[in-house]
Amino acid sequence: MGSLSITSFLVIWEGVVRLRLLPTYALPAPTDVLRALYIHVSSGVLLTATYHSLVHLTLGFAAATLIAIPLGMLSGWFRRVELSIDPIIELFRPIPPIAWIPFALLFFATFLEASVFIIFIGGFFPIFTNTYFGFKNVPKSLVEVAASMGARQHDLLLKVAFGAALPSILTGLRVGLGVAWMCVVAAEMFGAPGLGYMIMEMRYLHDIAAVAAYMLVIGVLGFAFERLIRFAESKLLKWRKGFTLEV
């Protein structure tokens, strides 16, 4: 069913462009996009750009995960930590990641550092917020039972609460990865090599088919990342089978 609808969509899109029902200089046909994809893959340009984007994503997302999860844990578990950092988090959370671009370009010496910072900002807040709520919403009964069986503070935190909060943490990682990936493209539009950079290059050369080809690659990679996290969820949350409709 899915492939039929995609095929129908592509056929209609091709027809609309070829029959000049919409301006062809602004909307490339699917075959033009595939041709551009072939040209950029065979020249090696697309693979190089993808490599740079993945490096930026890995560094930025890893930094966001390593900082957001522990901070979310401590905020969700210890009231004093929550009260201390909540105002700062709520002040910065509404600021869109791309608004940080001018600051990042001036503050950091290299485009790599600036890009990684923007991606970090993009991934941090969803991971932090979901981790925080995951720990905040750990069922009291679980903690009381574990405590009554002699579990110490660090056991309660790392073995009981962490396990209970894991579904929420993984949701945060999935959302954070999606936002971080969008930020990769935005950050690269301002100078760092990668898929975002190539979109701007092709834009200035009015090669709209190539722009669409790079957008397609970004979409496919984003889809792949999302599936990767779902796969991780299915393995780590096996115990939820029967509890919920998913996994």
Add this chain to the structure above:
Amino acid sequence: MRFYKALILALVIIILLSATYVLFAPKAEKLVIRIGYQPSTHQIAEFIIVEKGWLIEEASKLGYEIEIEEYVFPSGPPEMESFMSGKLDVAYVGATPAIVEVSQALGKGAPLAKIVGSVNLAGSALVVRFDFNYTNPESLKGAKVGVFPPGSIQDTILKHWLKLNNLTYGPPESGADVSIVKGGPQELVEALAAKKVDAVLLPDPAPQILEAKGIGYIAVKSSEMWLNHPCCVLTISDKFISEHRDLAKLIVKLHIKAQKFINEHVNETIEIATKRLSKDWGYNESFVRMVVEKSLVEKVTDLIFPAELSQDTINGIMSYAQVLYELGNIPTLPSQSDLFDLSLYNEALAELGG
């Protein structure tokens, strides 16, 4: 009584005649002409045509009531993006962005930017920070150079020159010999001042601004990178030409007149350019006047304003097309007739007695 009747009759006749004239007399056709330009001394001809009111005045003689809408762009590629989407009728722009626009627009129903006049030759320079030791092109290895986006004159000349000197180029941190950073003129001036880049290749008056502010010095002129290279051109949309050929011809004639004016009335040209560029750049007029004088009088970047579109310029522009094709910036090589509307240009020149 008879007198009053005659008076009333006369008044009625006058009113009827006036009403007839107002309702049925041929009216001037109101037309908005959208003109794109960049904040550069290269495009002073545009400033002159508009500031001196020539276009409005001469168009009214053809029966047009003209309203001019001007749009300033940081560089040619975004200007041609607007042109391609139908937002401009006339553009003062670098020859290479026009070539890229035509190459991508051909056969797709978008307006084509037809070259109908030469605006300037040379007039750009590679400005290097004082603490950067530039000795020859090789000394740029490891440097970050700021330039307009791909497809622009400066980007094309820089890449061609680097290739001739066996230097590779690419985005920052890509491992190439020279890292290329894209931006607009003000952005790149600030980037050089903040030491985010080591050099910039920009058109006048940016090199003069950078020298005047003590940020850098002119290391290489664009005319040394590519001898007597054509730079900006006057383009008019093929759609505008077909719908208003008489107006398009008028614009070409006024452009030729403006080019001659620049060469014959330098002081007045400096004042017109100062007034416009101080507004576009946001600097005070005395500073802008000084840098404009360096550009037009001292000619530190060899800036030339040819009145006519010579065969040498046409050949130079066709060479640009070849270079753009080799750089992979255009998918196919456009022909001379794709790029130029020489019949319009020659008609305008003939009517001027040239």
